Amino acid sequence: MQEVIESPPVGLRERKKAERRLALIDAAHRLVEERGYDHVTVEDIASAAGVSPRTFFNYFDTKDDAIVPFLMWPSENxxxxxxxxxxxxxxxxxxxxxxxxxxxxxxxxxxxxxxxxxxxxxxxxxxxxxxxxxxxxxxxxxxxxxxxxxxxxxxxxxxxxxxxxxxxxxxxxxxxxxxxxxxxxxxxxxxxxxxxxxxxxxxxxx
Amino acid sequence: MQEVIESPPVGLRERKKAERRLALIDAAHRLVEERGYDHVTVEDIASAAGVSPRTFFNYFDTKDDAIVPFLMWPSENxxxxxxxxxxxxxxxxxxxxxxxxxxxxxxxxxxxxxxxxxxxxxxxxxxxxxxxxxxxxxxxxxxxxxxxxxxxxxxxxxxxxxxxxxxxxxxxxxxxxxxxxxxxxxxxxxxxxxxxxxxxxxxxxx
DNA sequence: ACCAAGATTGCAGTTGATGCAAAATTGCAT
DNA sequence: ATGCAATTTTGCATCAACTGCAATCTTGGT
Structure with a gap:
């Protein structure tokens, strides 16, 4: 599972990955707060973030990883x-x-x-x-x-x-x-x- | 999820429940050590412990709860x-x-x-x-x-x-x-x- | 012996999660 | 601007975890 990259990534690809990961976290947070944990599926989160459900699992090992993500401290610390x-x-x-x-x-x-x-x-x-x-x-x-x-x-x-x-x-x-x-x-x-x-x-x- | 009852339970029903829970834990441990985590299902564990898969979920919320069980300290502590x-x-x-x-x-x-x-x-x-x-x-x-x-x-x-x-x-x-x-x-x-x-x-x- | 309470169980169903491979996107060299 | 390699996205089929419901069984109490 990939963590948030705090230092700006160099390429477009890396930047989009970082943004996509945060988009999934934010979508997960918004939907679970609105509907309750049991009424939110991976498909819901993925759709709200604009990616496919399969892609969701390229960013997180589990549904809960998106809801309680590991937010690493800066790599240049x-x-x-x-x-x-x-x-x-x-x-x-x-x-x-x-x-x-x-x-x-x-x-x-x-x-x-x-x-x-x-x-x-x-x-x-x-x-x-x-x-x-x-x-x-x-x-x-x-x-x-x-x-x-x-x-x-x-x-x-x-x-x-x-x-x-x-x-x-x-x-x-x-x-x-x-x-x-x-x-x-x-x-x-x-x-x-x-x-x-x-x-x-x-x-x-x- | 019910924890291990360390003090001897009073009735047959309570005693059987406590024994069954430990049987499920021990079956889970034996099977995961033999085959590896990914090759053991809830059905495998339940069968080895002599109960139905549905019953497994009367004792544990998740498959992992049986593998890493909460072993409470004695109630009469x-x-x-x-x-x-x-x-x-x-x-x-x-x-x-x-x-x-x-x-x-x-x-x-x-x-x-x-x-x-x-x-x-x-x-x-x-x-x-x-x-x-x-x-x-x-x-x-x-x-x-x-x-x-x-x-x-x-x-x-x-x-x-x-x-x-x-x-x-x-x-x-x-x-x-x-x-x-x-x-x-x-x-x-x-x-x-x-x-x-x-x-x-x-x-x-x- | 009878009845209430509690537990087991089967079944159908939903959702999470995964492997595979085709398609798309991005990076890099020319 | 183009071509190609590398990486990522995605669809699909599949398996397993997990749940609600209700019928059946077991145990406790009188």
Missing amino acids: SAMADFVAGGPTGVLPTDLDRLICRALESWQAHAERIATTARLAAQNPHLLARRVAGLERYRVEVTELFAARAGRTQPEPDDVIGALAFVHLLRGAIACWEADPGGPPPEEHLARVRERMRSLATEPAP | SAMADFVAGGPTGVLPTDLDRLICRALESWQAHAERIATTARLAAQNPHLLARRVAGLERYRVEVTELFAARAGRTQPEPDDVIGALAFVHLLRGAIACWEADPGGPPPEEHLARVRERMRSLATEPAP
Whole structure:
């Protein structure tokens, strides 16, 4: 399944593919919000996006992939490169924060799609499962970033724990923001999540 | 979809239902390991378990639910009750550890099924997504335990962050154990995961 | 022994998803 | 501008997952 290409594709063919994929996602979102998940078929989505049902499956493995799509972070992500290089500050917790901020920032470009996905997932539990699975892809990618930063080609348990911290902080910040959407953006909750996480990880001295 | 009932059910009907569900899970595991995911149908699984294909869907929402089943922890879980009551030690990080240990312990009864599920998920990426989704159910339950322990009926972000810590510690311990399966059991890695988690949550003083 | 409640099952049907191959579109070199 | 290779779209046939309905069977309770 192909992901959204954030950097402008070079040829007409690549550009049309990227546009077509977003058209399918947007058609899926519009139709499921209007009619309900059970009353929308792949044929409906494909037709609304102007392609054939067979073509739909050239872009997505399943119907649900279009509704809860994986929106990759930018391929040219200087934050990722900086992180792998040991930067930008050299202090791992701070650098982890920067990485999370850039992830949240990159998803802003799809804010409406992400909001629609969240609403549809809340209404359809099996889509919720897909959202979590999507997050797992990020967890896997970040595990590799930790390994690369430590100079290893094969991730070790410490890298997995690091990536789990990434997910922990990210989801915690989003949970705080969802509790008060009119308040500060997710990244401003990171300090609070970090503090809570630290306190849960610290047992009192004997 | 009904989960495994760990405590012995009272009537014949309940007992047969529980046995039938496990029979379907075991048939699914055996057939997928023998033939590969793509060469096993719902009809194959139902036939091997001695029920009709229609009955299969009385137990599972999807074919994949049988392969990667949700194995609930015991309904009579004193660790959960203790946790909600503020125990067993009154020290939250320690009590969280106990909760995790009990979760790992309760899954021991299904160790072979869990091992099979892990192998099949490694071979079939879309099943991996389902495993993560299953973990999310535990995360939701633990969020409610945190809220109940704090005396609230509606979970707050702090409860979500607490449950994310549960998942972080649990998955970290499992990752350490998977790196050295012949070594100590998962629960003995909790201290190491906790230490790494704490260090990632602690920024250096200015 | 009888009846209610719950579960199993067959059947027909819809939809998701796939492999194959023909047709169309795009990229590139001339 | 043209020709050709590469890539993509598409139609079609097919299989399997999954569902609603209702008849039949099994279990629980009196």
